[in-house]
Amino acid sequence: MKKIILSAIAVMAFGFANAQEGHxxxxxxxxxxxxxxxxxxxxxxxxxxxxxxxxxxxxxVGATTGYTTYLSKKTTVDTPFGSFEIEGDNAGFIPVAATAQYSLTDNLFVGADLGYAIYVGSGEGDGGVLYQPKFGYQNEKIEIFASYKGISDDLTLSSINLGFNYKF
Structure with a gap:
């Protein structure tokens, strides 16, 4: 974990030192x-x-954060006394990650986020290593992307995502 954090800091420091402009x-x-x-x-x-x-x-290259939540499902449990619906806790995370993006053409890009997702959901839970490769379309003001997001500790919580970004 220390290697990941130190690598992220090194990438961001390199970005600060060589940055001509950003967004x-x-x-x-x-x-x-x-x-x-x-x-x-x-x-x-x-x-x-x-x-x-x-x-x-x-x-x-840069830094990224935000908030992501995984909404829990209701499950039905059958008992001798009847059926009951149980709903677990939502899993909320604040990602703290380094991000990188390479433009294949003026409009197509690939990118990745790598860092740590801090657990902030209700109930018990742990954070984990966050990784998120991306592919998308961009112009001067917007990005539309598809990604695979994984948060790994003992188990992996993962998803296939569609996203939208507005650039300032």
Whole structure:
């Protein structure tokens, strides 16, 4: 974990030292749950904020944060006394991550976020390592992207997401 945090700090420091210009972006995403916990959660919703610095032609690095929540599913439990619906706790996280983006063309890009997701949901829970590769369309003011988001500790909470960002 220390290596990931130190790597993120090094990337951001490199961005500060070499930044000629940058941009701020905010957005939202929604996704379908996959992986170990797909039976416990129904959907992923969240908001994102990032600042990226241009460090080379078509390549930007920066920092990202926001809030993402995984909404719990209701499950039915049959007992000798009848059926009961049980709903678990939503899993909320604040990601703190380094982000990088490379423009393949003027309008297509690939990118990735790597960092840590801090658990802030109700009930018991742990944070975990956050990784999120992305592919999308962009112009001067907007981005539309598809991504795979994973938060791993002992189990992996993951989703396939669609997102939208507005650039300032």
């Amino acid at each position: 701020f972006k905010v957005g939202a995403h929604t996704g379908f749950i996959l992986g170990d916990l797909k039976d416990s959660y129904s959907v992923n919703l969240g908001v994102d904020a990032a600042y990226l610095w241009n460090v080379a032609d078509k390549f930007s």
